[in-house]
Amino acid sequence: MSSSMAVAELTSPSSSYTRKTLHYSSQFSNVSTRVSSSRSVCFPGWQKSRIRCSLTSNEVQAPVAEKIDEPKKKPECFGVFCLTYDLKAEEETKSWKKLINIAVSGAAGMISNHLLFKLASGEVFGPNQPIALKLLGSERSFQALEGVAMELEDSLFPLLREVSIGIDPYEVFQDAEWALLIGAKPRGPGMERADLLDINGQIFAEQGKALNAVASRNVKVLIVGNPCNTNALICLKNAPDIPAKNFHALTRLDENRAKCQLALKAGVFYDQVSNVTIWGNHSTTQVPDFLNAKINGLPVKEVIKDTKWLEEGFTEKVQKRGGVLIQKWGRSSAASTAVSVVDAIRSLVTPTPEGDWFSSGVYTTGNPYGIADGIVFSMPCRSKGDGDYELVKDVIFDDYLWSRIKKTEAELLAEQKCVAHLTGEGIAVCDLPGDTMLPGEM
Numbered sequence: 465m466s467s468s469m470a471v472a473e474l475t476s477p478s479s480s481y482t483r484k485t486l487h488y489s490s491q492f493s494n495v496s497t498r499v500s501s502s503r504s505v506c507f508p509g510w511q512k513s514r515i516r517c518s519l520t521s522n523e524v525q526a527p528v529a530e531k532i533d534e535p536k537k538k539p540e541c542f543g544v545f546c547l548t549y550d551l552k553a554e555e556e557t558k559s560w561k562k563l564i565n566i567a568v569s570g571a572a573g574m575i576s577n578h579l580l581f582k583l584a585s586g587e588v589f590g591p592n593q594p595i596a597l598k599l600l601g602s603e604r605s606f607q608a609l610e611g612v613a614m615e616l617e618d619s620l621f622p623l624l625r626e627v628s629i630g631i632d633p634y635e636v637f638q639d640a641e642w643a644l645l646i647g648a649k650p651r652g653p654g655m656e657r658a659d660l661l662d663i664n665g666q667i668f669a670e671q672g673k674a675l676n677a678v679a680s681r682n683v684k685v686l687i688v689g690n691p692c693n694t695n696a697l698i699c700l701k702n703a704p705d706i707p708a709k710n711f712h713a714l715t716r717l718d719e720n721r722a723k724c725q726l727a728l729k730a731g732v733f734y735d736q737v738s739n740v741t742i743w744g745n746h747s748t749t750q751v752p753d754f755l756n757a758k759i760n761g762l763p764v765k766e767v768i769k770d771t772k773w774l775e776e777g778f779t780e781k782v783q784k785r786g787g788v789l790i791q792k793w794g795r796s797s798a799a800s801t802a803v804s805v806v807d808a809i810r811s812l813v814t815p816t817p818e819g820d821w822f823s824s825g826v827y828t829t830g831n832p833y834g835i836a837d838g839i840v841f842s843m844p845c846r847s848k849g850d851g852d853y854e855l856v857k858d859v860i861f862d863d864y865l866w867s868r869i870k871k872t873e874a875e876l877l878a879e880q881k882c883v884a885h886l887t888g889e890g891i892a893v894c895d896l897p898g899d900t901m902l903p904g905e906m
């Protein structure tokens with residue numbers, strides 16, 4: 465797709481104007497380049513019109529409405545991102561890395577509302593890493609997305625060099641090096657899980673195709689929207705030119721929840737808990753592994769002798785934590801999910817501490833444990849910090865752990881069959897286990 469096609473045309477039903485993919489640019493994507501001292505300022509007012517910016521002098525120009533039949537142009541800058549200025553800390557910027565493109569779907573949703581500000585602050589990719597945020601919304605959420613972009617502007621993040629918003633994944637995912645796929649329809653009352661798999665699966669099939677067409681060939685994709693394991697499977701199957709290994713389903717929140725419960729029971733601070741694996745599906749069949757986990761470097765079972773609690777209380781607490789939280793809070797985990805997305809990304813871009821590992825839902829083909837090939841299953845991973853990972857080999861299994869793993873594997877195999885029409889593997893047959901639920905469903 466050419467860069468000139470990066471302008472989305474969406475006719476607004478309520479006006480005679482066209483709505484564009486809005487692009488906020490700091491004017492210099494290569495931030496190590498010294499920038500011009502000329503200034504230009506654009507007013508907001510872009511809800512029904514597109515902003516034009518003059519870059520010549522200190523002038524302020526009012527928004528200019530654009531007619532539908534005006535030819536497509538490159539997206540233009542807006543507001544503060546139109547300012548061109550001398551970088552005071554020029555020396556510092558020389559140590560900055562090359563700008564990276566991060567696409568986020570469901571960008572007007574609750575999780576994104578926490579996550580985007582963490583990304584822009586440097587907390588995720590580090591203080592030397594400038595970023596461009598490419599936010600994917602929908603017609604339904606477009607105004608909210610504009611509001612999110614305005615809040616990003618007002619936050620004055622030095623590392624945030626570009627912000628663009630749009631509703632077409634083929635535009636928003638252009639050159640994305642990270643794609644954080646959060647947007648998904650929540651399961652409503654009376655909706656069967658098979659319906660949810662189908663509705664959300666369509667979204668992830670389309671987004672997989674778009675990533676395949678326009679994203680960086682080495683894009684790392686983290687699927688958060690539920691049911692995230694099978695959505696990740698659908699996405700990767702629709703993106704055959706991107707390595708399947710690059711796709712992750714978020715189970716880091718479950719890992720964090722498990723660490724918290726183990727710490728609580730053992731009476732230690734949670735930084736003493738390590739080597740926690742979540743096996744399988746991000747659902748109530750997930751298996752928080754206390755056999756391989758450690759507290760203060762010791763096997764959990766040597767510290768917590770209450771096996772009944774580990775097998776029942778602990779396991780169920782982690783599996784159903786999301787649902788209990790919804791009952792209390794009235795909505796699903798958003799802040800802690802955003803934190804876990806940060807943790808998941810940081811685990812891939814920083815070397816894993818010696819002897820430890822992290823959990824991620826990854827493609828099973830070639831796994832050393834004997835888990836069925838061809839599904840996305842949470843397993844223990846280590847990374848050198850280069851964005852890639854390897855599966856941890858030195859884990860042990862007992863009958864309890866293995867029987868639980870087989871149950872969550874069976875659920876994912878059933879989900880795989882249920883979405884065969886979306887993965888190019890034939891006709892879908894939906895025979896899902898009756899008790900299968902998302903963590904938030906109780």
Ligand SMILES: NC(=O)C1=CN([C@@H]2O[C@H](COP(=O)(O)OP(=O)(O)OC[C@H]3O[C@@H](n4cnc5c(N)ncnc54)[C@H](OP(=O)(O)O)[C@@H]3O)[C@@H](O)[C@H]2O)C=CC1
Binds near residue numbers: 601606690796801
């Ligand atoms: N893996 C995990 O650990 C966790 C996963 N989740 C999942 O993350 C997802 C997002 O959660 P959260 O941000 O709280 O949800 P919100 O409801 O706040 O936002 C979800 C976004 O999804 C988008 N969406 C896409 N398609 C549809 C559709 N057909 N109907 C309605 N909305 C749609 C909407 O944006 P738009 O209109 O712009 O497309 C909406 O803004 C959910 O699927 C949730 O279950 C939540 C917690 C933990």
Ligand SMILES: O=C([O-])CC(=O)C(=O)O
Binds near residue numbers: 690785786796905
């Ligand atoms: O079910 C949901 O939407 C929430 C969820 O995944 C969780 O809290 O783990």
